[in-house]
Amino acid sequence: MSPFNTISLVGMPGTGKSTVGILLAKLTGLRFVDTDLDIQVREEATLQEILEQHDYRYLRQVEEDVLLNLRLDHALVSTGGSVVYSAPSMARLKSLGPVIYLKTELATLEERVAAAPLRGIASDGEQSFAQVYAERTPLYERYADYILVTGDNTPQQVATAALQLLPRN
Ligand SMILES: Nc1ncnc2c1ncn2[C@@H]1O[C@H](COP(=O)(O)OP(=O)(O)OP(=O)(O)O)[C@@H](O)[C@H]1O
């Protein structure tokens, strides 16, 4: 049985929550849950389609509904980057176990997000990516139990470093 119950990853789009999350799920013996995928199944649309057909506020509301109702026990939870706008969602995640903020420098994130332009960001379209980064950084830091700077590490190295941060039950 895994010594962990629920571990959550938060951070900016492109920081590696999904990529590192599945590796960390394997290392910890937990199920892998990517809330973005649950949002897509619930809405029968991709994140990009949801943003195009509604707006970022609607996506944030759906994200909160999914976060509050999804089964999250024995799970490594990779969240969407906008989860920190929902205090109830963050309260639930923190009540279940540690929250790790994957922190990556802005320039690296901009390169990764530019390489996948249809991934969608749940923010006012008037904001630059740098402004979103500045707005969210204090929120990620406020909710984090651990901050893991990803640096130049590979996803596997980041997952291993995350495992080393965590206390065992
Ligand atoms: N440590 C890393 N080194 C190099 N590339 C990485 C690293 N982590 C993630 N990537 C790459 O960055 C891209 C974004 O990663 P990923 O989709 O896991 O981010 P995310 O945090 O889940 O983003 P989102 O909030 O949009 O879901 C992917 O192409 C992934 O392969």
Ligand SMILES: O=C(O)C1=C[C@@H](O)[C@@H](O)[C@H](O)C1
């Ligand atoms: O950071 C964001 O605003 C988002 C990131 C994605 O993971 C999705 O959750 C969605 O496209 C919004």
Ligand SMILES: [Mg+2]
């Ligand atoms: Mg992701």
